[in-house]
Amino acid sequence: MDSLITAAARALAGGDMLTALKHVALRNDAPALALRGIAMAQLGDFARAKDLLRSAARAFSSHEAAARARCTVAEAEIALVSRDLNHPMRTLGPAQAVLEAHGDRTNAAHAGYLGARLHLLVGHLAEAERILAELDPEMLLPASRSGYWLVAAGLAMRRIRTRAARAALDRAKQAAREAGIPALDVEIDRASSLLQAPAARLSSHNQERLLVLADVETLIASDTLVIDAGRAVVRRGPTVVPLASRPVLFALARTLAEAWPADVTRERLLARAFRAHHADDSHRARLRVEIGRLRKALLPLAGLTATNRGFLLKPHRAGPVAVIAPPIEDDHTDVLALLADGEAWSSSALALALGVGPRTVQRALESLAAAGKAERFGRGRACRWIATNVPGFPTGLLLPARLISA
Structure with missing residues (x-):
């Protein structure tokens, strides 16, 4: 790996996306495309990030299966953040298996952590707990380790185990300090505040x-x-x-x-x-x-x-x-609970998370929009929904019984 690729990778690991882009912005080889995709994802341009990562996966040769798998994991993480839940559910497992077969234990562990995060999001708590139990958090880079403990804290909150939640948040905070990424501190502080909010x-x-x-x-x-x-x-x-x-x-x-x-x-x-x-x-x-x-x-x-x-x-x-x-009860409380995480959701992702039909979710969204509690942007498959007022309480406790059972 040449010096510019190494420098860009180090900058990304430290959360310095702009410096990383300066190193690889004019390059179109596979490693540079992958790093540019990750940088664009961290800057919030998910559409461009996915295009770059797919281009990088195609540019790697058939003998570079591990590199392709890393691109797949990065794209799955983008899909997870942008609430395109079908994609990571299909691709994370095979990509993790490829990375493990090639001895890339760090990125394989990262793929596993993302899988646990996905299962927590859709309410499969037992599966998320199983995945976390099989992972060694010390194999993760500090930023991913912080996310690992955030998932553990989220599981503890859903199970209503406050002592375990506080311990996991303390470990997440420690890992975030090692990573030196301010955005992680903000996310952990927000999660910590939920322990003192009306539940x-x-x-x-x-x-x-x-x-x-x-x-x-x-x-x-x-x-x-x-x-x-x-x-x-x-x-x-x-x-x-x-x-x-x-x-x-x-x-x-x-x-x-x-x-x-x-x-x-x-x-x-x-x-x-x-x-x-x-x-x-x-x-x-x-x-x-x-x-x-x-x-x-x-x-x-x-x-x-x-x-x-x-x-x-x-x-x-x-x-x-x-x-x-729940502190707030609504005819569509389950949909509102998912929207209240502050992310933009597609109706198909909401239907998958709640285990109901797309039309049921569409009716709920239209009702919430008419009441001024949700709004949409984009069209067609790019349409996303957000909550207009994010409640200040642990929204996991609003989720229906299917999502919070074992």
Whole structure:
């Protein structure tokens, strides 16, 4: 490798994109094209960066498989940042295998870290944890090591483990200092601030207050019967009853918990669960069926008793009952949670992350745009969506139950 390529690579590693470009701006050989692509990506020109990296991959000979794989990893990272999620899901694994086969353990580890970051983004927490466990962070360059620990912190926040999150953020900060890249410090500070931001809204005894993440962790570990509207579960200690796939049952459980220790009228239950403001005999018959199903589902934790007015929630053990919900609730909270990370998303990436159809996401985006909560720019396949007001709380707690389960 010649001296200009070496100097450009060192400048990029230190976050000095302009110096790197000065060294290789007029060159069109494969290594120079690759370095120019990485520099343009760091400057935010993703379209030009992808073109340069693809040109570099074509320019490398068939005997330079590792160099091609490095271009593929760089392009996948750009796709990940620009929320083109299909591309990295297809290409990262094969590129990592090529790099490992050629003994490039540093870039192979970087590809693995990117895979963990992708799985965290789309809510595959168990897979992200598996990938991180298989990686040695010491094999990563300081900038990538900082990102590794940011992913670990994100996983800990989703799992509501504040001590682990703080420890991971401390390690990310240390790696960022070694890298000497100011943008990393900003990203870590932003992630750290989420630990002190409102993470949930607690409803108990007709009172509401905001909780930070540590408060949520303490509440879940206590003897309180918790109805978690973010994850659509009912839990007490280690016993968890998931109701994400049964929205009617969860709506009934939440309504009963919000009124506890009082009972709830049948009319209110019908309005909350079925949106039936003018109930007839068929609605009342359906309510009896759903209450029976809920009674069976909650059997490990509580019972349901019929009263003259309606139904009463009766926990099996003495102790408080509380409902925790996201600080902001919206008909399209899951889409808003993803948009609130500050990045520009395509509708196809949102559909992939949420596990729903593209048309469902389009309807949600149009509704959020009409409410002034999201806006679009670009056309066709280049169309991207952003949140107009980024909430100041851990948006991972807003994500639907599928995304925050194991």
